[in-house]
Amino acid sequence: MSSSPKANHEIDINISEKRIKIPKEKVQALKGSVGGKMLAKMKKEFVDCPVTLTTISFVECFSCEHFLRRLKGKVHCAAP
Numbered sequence: 403m404s405s406s407p408k409a410n411h412e413i414d415i416n417i418s419e420k421r422i423k424i425p426k427e428k429v430q431a432l433k434g435s436v437g438g439k440m441l442a443k444m445k446k447e448f449v450d451c452p453v454t455l456t457t458i459s460f461v462e463c464f465s466c467e468h469f470l471r472r473l474k475g476k477v478h479c480a481a482p
Contacts, residue, residue, distance in 0.1 A: 409470055409478035411452045415460060421445045422459040431465060453481045 424445060432441060447460035453468055460477075463469055468481040 407470055407480050409480060411477075411479040411481060413449045413452065413463075413477045413479060415447050415449055415472070415475050415477060418446050418448055422448050424459045424461050428461050428465050432461060449477055452479060 422445065429441070429445075432444075436444070441461075444460045444464065448457055449460055449463050450456075451458045451463060451466075453466065463477055463479075464472075466479075468479050470478040470480050472478075
């Protein structure tokens with residue numbers, strides 16, 4: 403049996419009407435592993451990050467080292 407990391411934070415995913423500004427290197431890193439339609443959807447989503455204490459796009463959250471999983475409109479985060 404393997405033990406999965408424990409989620410310290412459960413964060414709601416919010417949807418914006420328009421795209422949120424995202425650093426280009428974060429988008430380029432995901433282009434090979436995530437489909438075009440999914441990436442376009444992810445660009446319109448944002449979360450209140452417990453690591454940076456700011457509002458960031460889901461693309462940035464997805465590429466964070468503390469990201470564990472996305473489940474039913476929530477992000478599970480392992481940040482202390």
